[in-house]
Amino acid sequence: MSTVIIGAGHAGVQAAESLRTEGYADRIVLLDKAEHLPYQRPPLSKDYIKAGGDPAPLPLRGAAFYGEHDIDLRTGVEVVRIDSQAQLVFVKGGEPIPYNELIIAAGAEARRAHCAGNGLEGINYLRTVEDAETLRAQLDRGYGRVVVVGAGFIGLEFAAVAAQRGLDVTVIDFAQRPMQRVLSPSMSDYFTQVHTDLGVKLHFDEGLDHFVGEQGRVTAVAGTSGVTYPCDFAVVGLGVVTDEDLAAAGRIECDRGILVDEYLSTNVPHVYAIGDLAVFPSHHFGGNLRLESVQNATDMAKTVAKTIAGNPSRYDIAPWFWSNQGPVKLQIAGLADPADVVIERGNRSTGKFSQFLFRDGQLVAVESVNAPADHVAARKLLEHDAGITMEQARDHDFDLKAYARNLSSSAMTPS
Numbered sequence: 304m305s306t307v308i309i310g311a312g313h314a315g316v317q318a319a320e321s322l323r324t325e326g327y328a329d330r331i332v333l334l335d336k337a338e339h340l341p342y343q344r345p346p347l348s349k350d351y352i353k354a355g356g357d358p359a360p361l362p363l364r365g366a367a368f369y370g371e372h373d374i375d376l377r378t379g380v381e382v383v384r385i386d387s388q389a390q391l392v393f394v395k396g397g398e399p400i401p402y403n404e405l406i407i408a409a410g411a412e413a414r415r416a417h418c419a420g421n422g423l424e425g426i427n428y429l430r431t432v433e434d435a436e437t438l439r440a441q442l443d444r445g446y447g448r449v450v451v452v453g454a455g456f457i458g459l460e461f462a463a464v465a466a467q468r469g470l471d472v473t474v475i476d477f478a479q480r481p482m483q484r485v486l487s488p489s490m491s492d493y494f495t496q497v498h499t500d501l502g503v504k505l506h507f508d509e510g511l512d513h514f515v516g517e518q519g520r521v522t523a524v525a526g527t528s529g530v531t532y533p534c535d536f537a538v539v540g541l542g543v544v545t546d547e548d549l550a551a552a553g554r555i556e557c558d559r560g561i562l563v564d565e566y567l568s569t570n571v572p573h574v575y576a577i578g579d580l581a582v583f584p585s586h587h588f589g590g591n592l593r594l595e596s597v598q599n600a601t602d603m604a605k606t607v608a609k610t611i612a613g614n615p616s617r618y619d620i621a622p623w624f625w626s627n628q629g630p631v632k633l634q635i636a637g638l639a640d641p642a643d644v645v646i647e648r649g650n651r652s653t654g655k656f657s658q659f660l661f662r663d664g665q666l667v668a669v670e671s672v673n674a675p676a677d678h679v680a681a682r683k684l685l686e687h688d689a690g691i692t693m694e695q696a697r698d699h700d701f702d703l704k705a706y707a708r709n710l711s712s713s714a715m716t717p718s
């Protein structure tokens with residue numbers, strides 16, 4: 304008996320560990336096409352590229368972990384085909400690997416810019432440790448001007464670091480506001496101010512048209528408005544794409560990711576998908592969802608491990624995210640919609656506050672700025688489906704921490 308895991312990112316490594324925690328005693332084979340010891344991605348767009356940051360990627364687990372847990376980690380191994388009838392995984396240049404259970408945790412890749420000039424030198428992406436190393440080297444060389452395409456997580460985390468390192472930073476995005484995909488409009492406004500204060504020049508409603516170059520190197524980014532932004536190098540953060548070819552060839556159903564049910568099972572028996580590429584039914588969202596976050600990767604991994612170890616479990620967890628940008632630690636619990644009613648607690652002028660978002664009178668998300676206690680409380684409220692009322696949110700004397708604490712203890716009290 305064996306479980307094969309494709310992808311040794313946050314999801315794959317956690318799945319391997321959780322299988323052991325759940326008492327799974329059979330063989331575990333963990334495959335990844337990268338040569339590295341599996342590493343953490345979040346620091347790559349933050350501490351890793353800061354001046355004086357540590358240029359070694361932070362491993363997800365120490366080198367000894369895999370042997371100690373009897374996990375057969377094989378790096379530098381690329382899966383090229385899944386035969387779900389024969390229950391075999393085919394790898395480049397190696398023997399097919401049989402499985403009883405297969406977990407696809409292959410993640411996603413940076414979306415490439417498909418426009419004129421996209422092959423010029425000095426155009427960078429930021430997804431892998433190799434990308435981060437290249438960017439770090441450009442920052443260390445002290446190039447003066449950078450244009451960032453995309454005001455999402457990658458673009459803005461990078462922009463904040465670059466501005467703090469003294470570079471001249473311009474950001475363009477075809478959206479109307481920062482992190483439009485995930486933030487409420489009023490929180491986006493706050494981030495416009497944060498980046499403006501750092502000296503970042505933001506241009507919204509400005510798509511990428513093409514890159515301009517001289518002698519093979521990028522010299523400017525041309526926006527769809529016709530304006531050209533000169534640069535010494537560019538950083539592109541246009542979101543991610545999932546590779547569906549592997550799954551589709553194995554007759555596994557996909558729709559902008561691999562479709563799974565609440566047990567994270569695909570339509571093919573004994574095949575599961577977790578992490579950035581899994582499209583799952585979300586009770587918290589009220590529809591199908593694909594989430595790109597460490598929380599989603601690790602919690603899905605823990606859930607699928609339980610199921611494979613013989614304790615079938617549903618995945619239904621309120622999502623949460625974080626991002627560090629300049630002086631701000633942003634934490635989000637739940638999922639915002641631009642139409643949500645926003646109630647602010649704390650005071651944004653102090654740089655420490657939270658926004659409570661309500662839909663049809665129900666608490667659906669909380670966005671916190673440098674307010675980790677609010678975030679922790681918010682996660683408890685959403686996990687317990689026990690949101691506070693709008694009146695309680697408005698009442699600054701309402702003790703949120705105590706309310707959340709009582710929720711956890713009452714949930715543990717046997718009825």
Ligand SMILES: NC(=O)c1ccc[n+]([C@@H]2O[C@H](COP(=O)([O-])OP(=O)(O)OC[C@H]3O[C@@H](n4cnc5c(N)ncnc54)[C@H](O)[C@@H]3O)[C@@H](O)[C@H]2O)c1
Pocket residue numbers: 345348452453454455456457458460475476477478482483484509510511539540541542543595596624625626627
């Ligand atoms: N803190 C975190 O949680 C964190 C940090 C870094 C990265 N990530 C993850 O890494 C992945 C990649 O991040 P990202 O920032 O690239 O994705 P993103 O989806 O957060 O942002 C992409 C941005 O690019 C813009 N865009 C798309 N096409 C464009 C075009 N043609 N011209 C101009 N703008 C365009 C979008 O409007 C959007 O604002 C995501 O999965 C993200 O969640 C997460």
